[in-house]
Amino acid sequence: MAVEKGDADFVSKLNEEEKKKAKEELHELNDKDREGAVQALRKWALEQDWLKTKTDFEFLLRFIRVRKYSQLGARETLENFWTNRTNVPEWFKNVDPADENIHKILRLGMVYIPKGYDKQGRKVIFSGMDGFDMTYMKSKEGQDLIYKTFCLVCDWLTLDEKAQVNGVVFVSDYTGASLDFIKYWNAELEKKLLAYLQVNVGFP
Structure with a gap:
């Protein structure tokens, strides 16, 4: 896993009902799983020499959630995020x-x-x-x-x-x-x- 100092500082702003929804619909089980998923995506991103990206917790979390905790899906979306910015600078x-x-x-x-x-x-x-x-x-x-x-x-x-x-x-x-x-x-x-x-x- 690729750990950054700010990981431990992240505090979710979701209320209990929203945390339940995140669990049921996005497969976000708990804080530990969320942290591990972000760190796994960060590790992959840092291994890609061609991919110059932000790697802070809050930024990467959006890609994890939008693809419902699929690492492959999150990688694809992160790649597309930067490709799109290159295509329409x-x-x-x-x-x-x-x-x-x-x-x-x-x-x-x-x-x-x-x-x-x-x-x-x-x-x-x-x-x-x-x-x-x-x-x-x-x-x-x-x-x-x-x-x-x-x-x-x-x-x-x-x-x-x-x-x-x-x-x-x-x-x-x-x-x-x-x-x-x-x-x-x-x-x-x-x-x-x-x-x-x-x-x-x-x-x-």
């Missing part, structure tokens, strides 16, 4: 959550996530097009910024333990979406986004 390089341009996209209401959870412990994601500034869709730079923002939000969500176990709810409101929106919506970028979601984001 403009969405993942130099991403700063404090960037005013990203804040501008968020203020448009394209993606909004309340701080809390619903009654089933799920994160709720709201997406709206009313008031959406179509000028962002008329250039590749603007389109990349929109997708960069969306991927940043999704990456943040995948580190949320409750979302890993309970899942998320996505509510989309297309009120106010015009024909211009459809005209400038890039099918090629949508294909790239779908690939990202398939290999990087997995919720129950």
